[in-house]
Amino acid sequence: MTDFDVIVVGAGPAGVSAALEAARGGLRVALLERGAYPGAKNLMGGVLYTHVLAELIPDFRDRGAPLERHVLRRGVSLLSADAEMSLGFRNHRWDRPPHNHSYTVLRARFDRWFAGVAEAEGVELLTGVVVDRVLKDGEGRAQGVAVRMPEGEDPSGGELRAPLVILAEGANGVLAEAEGLRPRPSPRHMALGVKETLALPRETIEERFGLEGEQGAAWEYLGEATAGLRGAGFVYTNRDTLSVGVVVYASDLAASGLMPAEVLDRFKAHPAVAPLVEGGEVLEYGAHMIPETGYDRLPLLFRDGVLLAGDAAGLVSTSPSHEGSNYAMASGRMAGQTAVAAHRAGDFSSATLTQYRRRLEDSFVLKDMAHYRAWPGFLEQNPHVLSRWPAAAAEMAEAWFRVGGTPRSERGAEVWDLFQRRVGIWPFAATAFQMRNALRILGYGKTDKLLEYLARNW
Ligand SMILES: Cc1cc2nc3c(=O)[nH]c(=O)nc-3n(C[C@H](O)[C@H](O)[C@H](O)COP(=O)(O)OP(=O)(O)OC[C@H]3O[C@@H](n4cnc5c(N)ncnc54)[C@H](O)[C@@H]3O)c2cc1C
Numbered sequence: 001m002t003d004f005d006v007i008v009v010g011a012g013p014a015g016v017s018a019a020l021e022a023a024r025g026g027l028r029v030a031l032l033e034r035g036a037y038p039g040a041k042n043l044m045g046g047v048l049y050t051h052v053l054a055e056l057i058p059d060f061r062d063r064g065a066p067l068e069r070h071v072l073r074r075g076v077s078l079l080s081a082d083a084e085m086s087l088g089f090r091n092h093r094w095d096r097p098p099h100n101h102s103y104t105v106l107r108a109r110f111d112r113w114f115a116g117v118a119e120a121e122g123v124e125l126l127t128g129v130v131v132d133r134v135l136k137d138g139e140g141r142a143q144g145v146a147v148r149m150p151e152g153e154d155p156s157g158g159e160l161r162a163p164l165v166i167l168a169e170g171a172n173g174v175l176a177e178a179e180g181l182r183p184r185p186s187p188r189h190m191a192l193g194v195k196e197t198l199a200l201p202r203e204t205i206e207e208r209f210g211l212e213g214e215q216g217a218a219w220e221y222l223g224e225a226t227a228g229l230r231g232a233g234f235v236y237t238n239r240d241t242l243s244v245g246v247v248v249y250a251s252d253l254a255a256s257g258l259m260p261a262e263v264l265d266r267f268k269a270h271p272a273v274a275p276l277v278e279g280g281e282v283l284e285y286g287a288h289m290i291p292e293t294g295y296d297r298l299p300l301l302f303r304d305g306v307l308l309a310g311d312a313a314g315l316v317s318t319s320p321s322h323e324g325s326n327y328a329m330a331s332g333r334m335a336g337q338t339a340v341a342a343h344r345a346g347d348f349s350s351a352t353l354t355q356y357r358r359r360l361e362d363s364f365v366l367k368d369m370a371h372y373r374a375w376p377g378f379l380e381q382n383p384h385v386l387s388r389w390p391a392a393a394a395e396m397a398e399a400w401f402r403v404g405g406t407p408r409s410e411r412g413a414e415v416w417d418l419f420q421r422r423v424g425i426w427p428f429a430a431t432a433f434q435m436r437n438a439l440r441i442l443g444y445g446k447t448d449k450l451l452e453y454l455a456r457n458w
Contacts, residue, residue: 004030004124004162006339007145009131009175011038011115013325014310014332015168020056020118021336022166027343029123030160031115034130034150039111042170043195043286046243047071047218047236048110049326051101056333057117061097066109068238069216070099073209077272078390079224084272085394095215104216104236104243106197132157134165134179134306141348142305163348164305166335168328171289171311173299181308182299187250188380189297191231191290194260195245196268198280202240208276209237220322223390225267229256230379230386233267234322235276244268244277247290247322252383260287294318295373296456301360302338302353309335315365319372320439327365334359371440374452378438382431392422 004027008019011033019031035041048067053060061067072095075088094100119125130150135143142165148157167175171190176182209217216237225233231248246260246267253260268277293299293314301308309315310328317323338356342348360366379386396415406414419425436442437452 002161002163003144004028004160005343006030006164006166007032007160007162008166008168009145010168010170010310010312011035011111011125011127012042012168012170012310012328013111013114014312014315014328014335015166016111016114016118017052017056017329017332018166018168018307018309018336018339019123019332020121021333022339023118023122025336025340025343027340030162031118031123031125032129032131032145032147032160033115033125033127035127037108037112037127038115038125039108042107042111043193043288044105044107044325046105046107046325047322048103048105049101049323050098050103052326052329052333053114054098054101056329063117064113066113067103067105068241069104069211069214070094071102071104071216071218071236072099073211073215073217074219075217076220076222077225078222078393079270079272080391080394080398081224082271083394083398085397102218104218104238106238106241106243131169131175134167134175135159135161136305140304164307164339164342166307166309166332166339167312168309168332168335169312171291173312176299176308176312179303179306181301181303181306182314185291185293185297185314187254189291189293189376190250191247191292192250192253192260192287193245193247193290194264194287195243195285196264196282197238197284198242198244198277199240199283200242200280204279205237205240205242211237221267221270221273222386223388223394224270225273226387227256227258227263227266228387229253229258229263230383232322232386233273235273241283242277242280244273244280249292250289261285290324291316292318292376294376295366295369296377298369301357302350304350304353305348307335307338307353307356315360315369317372318369318375320375330363330365331360334363334365372438374438374440378434382434385431385435389423392418395422 006022008015008031019029023029073090077084077086129147131145133146144161218236221233229248229252233246236243291314309331315327315331342352
């Protein structure tokens, strides 16, 4: 007799979704989390995209999900050293439920609530428990996990038995690596996110961002936002706090010699950002990895008795949008459904677990990742798109709007000259063409797909 039918490692969005789905299918589920409570070790910007949550818990708003604000203002700003060029969007239809399925959340609160729902539906949540390794039988099939208490606490360990283990341990993926499901990702394919939560009075936030009541804003910043490194800065509004952070490629950060906190401090000190965060008291600081591995570097998503979900599997949007939590929930859900199917079939081998990959392929998770498969490579080859060029665009706007100096009649020529020096028409045309291919937009057709296929296979 095993202790459980399935053991889920990690109580982030992927793990809780997997556990909930498996429990609803009648399985005995253990959800193991090393933090003192779910969310204690988690960090996210964060806009939570709730379309998958709504499928899992349709009445999540009525059931007290700790949502901060619904996002009805979105925007992106291109920063030069002292100027900002912005494109903003506000949609008052998003003021009504389902609020475009976009809410700011604080993960420490949200994850705790989400795991509480799973517990209420029969999941056994064990916190303060570190999973050290997956236990196997003589033929290499998973049989459960070996656990211990976090360092400094009770050093004793133990074992929990189940024929299926779902690894939803987040981006670090130590267990997934030990299981040979994925290699250690290169710093070229990992981003580092650093984030602060800043306390400000509610009215101050609403005044600064032009909001009322529960309305919220999510703003991204490119160019000088990240000290010239590939990445972006962000400011998201919560009820009485701001989530402020930067995400940069780990390889760029290492090469720059900058500390993550320095990049964040520079971002906060930029004249476009400083007035928004001024007076904010730092409540929380954290750093966390984000996989940027993409579709072409997907790990093995399963093997006998093991499934991999969420960030641990690199299942994160590789499109220009920052989405991870909804991918984590969707993949966790499908892992949970696969666990139920495997249990019914009494077969936990790869032959049954392969349906997990099929479910993912049929969903937005792998459809979108496959669609944007060339985007990470494009950014690697064209780092200027996220750094030099946004700054150049802000400089051109400054030249155009400046009063005095060259006569207005010569301003067009001045902007063109700046464009030629900072960007260049041919580099611009070549990059724009590559970007169109990477995003598969603007008449991207069958011939392009064939050329892309040939390029990848030769
Ligand atoms: C700065 C930043 C901003 C982001 N902004 C957004 C955003 O705005 N919107 C969005 O959708 N996504 C955003 N993301 C991405 C999002 O946070 C992740 O995609 C999402 O959290 C992945 O969920 P997960 O459940 O796979 O992993 P995680 O949320 O990382 O959860 C993994 C859990 O496993 C636990 N764990 C790990 N190892 C063990 C072990 N050995 N034993 C027991 N427990 C273990 C951890 O403590 C953790 O609780 C952001 C990420 C960062 C870093």
